[in-house]
Amino acid sequence: DGGITQSPKYLFRKEGQNVTLSCEQNLNHDAMYWYRQDPGQGLRLIYYSQIVNDFQKGDIAEGYSVSREKKESFPLTVTSAQKNPTAFYLCASTGTASTDTQYFGPGTRLTVL
Amino acid sequence: AQKVTQAQTEISVVEKEDVTLDCVYETRDTTYYLFWYKQPPSGELVFLIRRNSFDEQNEISGRYSWNFQKSTSSFNFTITASQVVDSAVYFCAPLLMYSGGGADGLTFGKGTHLIIQP
Numbered sequence A: 001d002g003g004i005t006q007s008p009k010y011l012f013r014k015e016g017q018n019v020t021l022s023c024e025q026n027l028n029h030d031a032m033y034w035y036r037q038d039p040g041q042g043l044r045l046i047y048y049s050q051i052v053n054d055f056q057k058g059d060i061a062e063g064y065s066v067s068r069e070k071k072e073s074f075p076l077t078v079t080s081a082q083k084n085p086t087a088f089y090l091c092a093s094t095g096t097a098s099t100d101t102q103y104f105g106p107g108t109r110l111t112v113l
Numbered sequence B: 001a002q003k004v005t006q007a008q009t010e011i012s013v014v015e016k017e018d019v020t021l022d023c024v025y026e027t028r029d030t031t032y033y034l035f036w037y038k039q040p041p042s043g044e045l046v047f048l049i050r051r052n053s054f055d056e057q058n059e060i061s062g063r064y065s066w067n068f069q070k071s072t073s074s075f076n077f078t079i080t081a082s083q084v085v086d087s088a089v090y091f092c093a094p095l096l097m098y099s100g101g102g103a104d105g106l107t108f109g110k111g112t113h114l115i116i117q118p
Helices: none
Strands: A004-007 A010-013 A019-025 A029-036 A043-051 A054-057 A063-064 A076-078 A086-093 A108-112 B004-005 B010-014 B017-020 B022-025 B032-039 B046-054 B059-061 B064-069 B075-077 B087-095 B113-116
Touching: A010 A019, A019 A029, A019 A086, A019 A108, A043 A063, A076 B010, B004 B087, B010 B017, B017 B113, B022 B075, B032 B075, B046 B059, B046 B064, B046 B075, B075 B087
Parallel strands: A010 A108, B010 B113
Antiparallel strands: A004 A019, A019 A076, A029 A043, A029 A086, A043 A054, A063 A076, A086 A108, B004 B022, B017 B075, B032 B046, B032 B087, B059 B064, B064 B075, B087 B113
16 A cells, blocks of 8 residues: 555653654655644644755754655654654655645654653 | 644534634745645544645535635635544645745644534
8 A cells, every 4th residue: 555654653762862763655755744743733844855865954953854865765863952852743745746735644753751 | 934823723513513614824925835634633644635826716525615715815624514523633734835836845723623522
């Protein structure tokens, strides 16, 4: 089945540790996105990538890093520099045009202990 | 800077009632796209509709309908004969364009939590 997968579903980390969230898609989409959602809030854009080996910062990129070595994969690393990392993280992808519909994965809920 | 306002934080209605969710956005762009997504308790965002700024026709899809008013920058969503399964958080999200024709990510409102009581 075509779709977007994110793993793990729940992630716990100790303060000061880096952690990497996985996002994979088999839709042959060119563009991929990472959003963060805090309780009772909308989603905010962290990073996005429109082609392999290229990515741009979104509105809240500080404390995060990404890579796009393969078209189907766009992992997000939450670094120790992110001051308040506990949140719900959603990955999305879209087709050849950046104006196409973004389809979302199931999300990863990160909790910092 | 763009802004999206979903003024209704939470709406509670009884099953079979009609309900309208409001969305007002701010933009100086003439070309943009508008989206609605549904977020059930599982957390995954489900795509509902995509509309470009040049198409002001209202759209109906089953029990769902959308009213786009470019003059007032509003893109409201109506559910007719609501059902318990409609209970979710609904997000309005414009996609704003660069001058060169590309776009980055969606801008989300805070969402409206819709509760349908049996």
